[in-house]
């Protein structure tokens with residue numbers, strides 16, 4: 105090999121290495137793009153603030169009006185399953201908004217089964233609902249026991 | 258010594274870095290006063306890479322992304338029954354100092370925003386933008402009673418009743 109050829113093969117090696125490195129770097133998952141898991145969740149649509157903090161009784165018919173107030177006020181809405189897991193709903197079936205979203209407002213307190221992508225981040229379960237598989241409407245009758253939360257009217 | 262002290266107090270009050278913006282306790286289980294710097298992000302964008310302009314223009318839940326990568330979810334502001342979205346949308350992709358209550362609940366962590374300012378030296382403002390915006394959009398009606406006068410809410414409740422089920426009455 106003469107000098108020029110050696111230089112050329114060296115360049116080639118460096119180039120290959122650089123390409124390999126670039127590929128390896130691009131293959132490393134972006135820190136921002138978290139992984140999700142497919143889930144099916146059955147539970148009640150609830151107001152995240154009242155339900156989690158327990159500042160009042162926040163389930164079923166007794167709390168329906170307040171749950172509508174809070175969703176209209178832009179507080180995140182969640183699905184609470186039987187085990188008590190709280191899934192913050194970020195998207196419903198291709199609708200890209202989630203603040204006072206009309207679709208979500210109109211299914212407050214409903215018992216639903218939803219399929220979706222679950223993202224867990226810093227203790228919060230975020231749910232992208234890809235399909236509302238079943239909507240039973242409001243079935244949790246709590247008003248006889250708890251009245252109307254929070255003001256009794 | 259006393260003179261120096263009262264001078265410092267006065268200076269603190271005048272510059273607005275004193276006590277006025279300190280988080281207030283709400284008596285919620287697991288609450289802790291917190292002040293931190295973070296970038297305002299669209300949560301859906303942060304998680305999935307689906308990123309419309311201006312963090313979704315106020316139509317998407319906003320999160321507070323700290324430098325260590327922790328994503329905090331603000332769910333409440335100072336207005337009754339309202340979230341923090343209207344307080345934060347003006348700071349989309351900007352760094353703010355957030356002041357309020359971190360609520361460490363076993364179900365999930367929450368953050369209630371009480372005051373905010375552009376980091377590091379912006380002017381503090383109270384997190385009560387929802388009521389102000391609602392009032393402006395409703396001919397100056399009082400923001401504090403927004404939930405009783407809101408047209409969207411009135412429509413839903415008049416159609417389905419307070420319990421959400423048309424015709425359902427309380428036991429006599």
Ligand SMILES: [Cu+2]
Nearest residue numbers: 154160170171
């Ligand atoms: Cu409530």
